[in-house]
Amino acid sequence: MILKLALRNLWGAGVRTWLNAIVLSLSFFTIIWSQGVYHGMQVDATRNMIAMELGGGQYRHPDWDPYDPLTLPEAHGAIPAPLQKLIVADKAVALLLAQGTIYPDGRPQAVLLKGIAPEQQILELPPIAPAAQPGQIPVMIGREMSESLELGVGELLTLRWRDHTGAFDAREFLITTVFSSSVPTIDRGHIWLRLADLQVMLSAPGIATLVVVSPEMTGTQLETDWVFRSQDYLLADLRAMVRSKSAGAAIMYALLLFLALIAVFDTQVLSLFRRRREMGTLMALGLTRGALIRLFTLEGALHGVLAGLLALVYGWPIVYWTAVTGFALPQASQDFQFAIGDRLYPVYTLELVLVTTLLVLVTVTIVSYLPTRRISHLNPVDALRGRRS
Numbered sequence: 001m002i003l004k005l006a007l008r009n010l011w012g013a014g015v016r017t018w019l020n021a022i023v024l025s026l027s028f029f030t031i032i033w034s035q036g037v038y039h040g041m042q043v044d045a046t047r048n049m050i051a052m053e054l055g056g057g058q059y060r061h062p063d064w065d066p067y068d069p070l071t072l073p074e075a076h077g078a079i080p081a082p083l084q085k086l087i088v089a090d091k092a093v094a095l096l097l098a099q100g101t102i103y104p105d106g107r108p109q110a111v112l113l114k115g116i117a118p119e120q121q122i123l124e125l126p127p128i129a130p131a132a133q134p135g136q137i138p139v140m141i142g143r144e145m146s147e148s149l150e151l152g153v154g155e156l157l158t159l160r161w162r163d164h165t166g167a168f169d170a171r172e173f174l175i176t177t178v179f180s181s182s183v184p185t186i187d188r189g190h191i192w193l194r195l196a197d198l199q200v201m202l203s204a205p206g207i208a209t210l211v212v213v214s215p216e217m218t219g220t221q222l223e224t225d226w227v228f229r230s231q232d233y234l235l236a237d238l239r240a241m242v243r244s245k246s247a248g249a250a251i252m253y254a255l256l257l258f259l260a261l262i263a264v265f266d267t268q269v270l271s272l273f274r275r276r277r278e279m280g281t282l283m284a285l286g287l288t289r290g291a292l293i294r295l296f297t298l299e300g301a302l303h304g305v306l307a308g309l310l311a312l313v314y315g316w317p318i319v320y321w322t323a324v325t326g327f328a329l330p331q332a333s334q335d336f337q338f339a340i341g342d343r344l345y346p347v348y349t350l351e352l353v354l355v356t357t358l359l360v361l362v363t364v365t366i367v368s369y370l371p372t373r374r375i376s377h378l379n380p381v382d383a384l385r386g387r388r389s
Contacts (some may be wrong), residue, residue, distance in 0.1 A: 017303065020267055023260040024307030024360065027313040031253050031356050035246065036319065036346035042242040043347050044340045046235055051124045052183045054234045055093075056218040059083055059211040059226040064097075072099055073162065076207045080224040083211045091217055094208035094216040096198050100161040100191060104149045107150040111191050113161065115198030122214050127185075128194055137197050138176035142187030146178045153178055159191065162206040182340055202230075223354065257360070260307075261367045268300050268371040295371045300368020302362045321348050 064075030086092035096115035118127040131138040136384040160170035
């Protein structure tokens with residue numbers, strides 16, 4: 001009976017009910033859609049970084065600190081035997097890092113030299129195409145690096161470096177490959193060479209700075225003096241960034257939900273003020289105060305249910321469309337140093353939908369209950385006369 005009365009009263013409220021439901025449904029949709037966008041950013045960036053840079057984890061030379069460039073000249077050595085076995089079995093790839101300087105338009109610019117085996121299959125990097133003429137050393141650069149230098153395939157690049165003994169050397173290199181990548185940490189300021197060529201340039205054959213293992217080796221750690229960094233460790237900064245952005249967006253969610261709850265609260269207060277005679281009649285007919293409180297609380301909670309249905313009607317097509325086709329990102333977003341592509345595909349999970357639905361329904365129910373506590377002090381006789389108790 002209480003449910004029937006609540007549905008009848010909700011329907012009889014007319015425009016007021018629909019306005020409350022629409023405002024609540026906007027909160028529903030905004031929270032789910034924007035959280036799906038942030039989750040999609042994390043999923044896309046994680047996938048790209050694993051595929052093109054991190055693999056299943058990294059074994060680093062003990063002297064190398066990626067946050068201290070001064071450690072780089074000494075941060076290389078012979079590859080440990082356990083890691084060498086993985087490389088031979090095509091389950092890992094060695095990288096050699098060194099500092100260098102290029103001179104675009106006669107201006108010195110520091111770059112990071114990275115040597116990698118051209119036949120490797122661990123990272124989704126294209127092979128460095130060989131040079132057309134004997135004696136030329138081919139190099140590979142990213143698309144953004146190519147655009148900033150205004151150099152393309154077939155053009156020469158002047159490069160200076162310091163070898164293992166500390167002696168400087170310089171020569172011209174031929175750009176044979178330009179690749180596209182959504183991971184800025186392997187593109188901007190990076191020059192890719194064949195591992196053997198960079199080892200010869202440094203006068204130190206057989207050395208490396210780090211070894212990237214295959215994603216299938218995730219969770220496996222070998223006994224070696226090189227420092228192992230797992231996927232979780234390498235992706236910690238990315239996940240922290242996404243959490244911070246999600247936390248910042250929570251302020252907007254709170255404001256939207258607060259406005260919607262204010263509308264529901266005002267509706268409940270107005271109902272208690274205008275429907276005193278109805279409450280007195282119901283109590284005179286035998287309805288207890290507890291049942292009356294449940295009736296008005298249920299009416300307010302049904303606004304959340306109706307809002308969820310409305311959000312499903314107009315929000316589901318939008319959510320499905322963006323998840324399947326994605327949406328293009330502006331070119332300026334590439335300056336954020338976030339490893340996402342030109343299109344972003346939001347990711348919506350069942351957990352996200354259920355948690356959001358539960359949050360809205362619980363808060364609406366609580367806000368609907370708060371004004372109804374006055375019913376516990378209601379005098380049926382005064383209510384029938386339209387007076388306040």
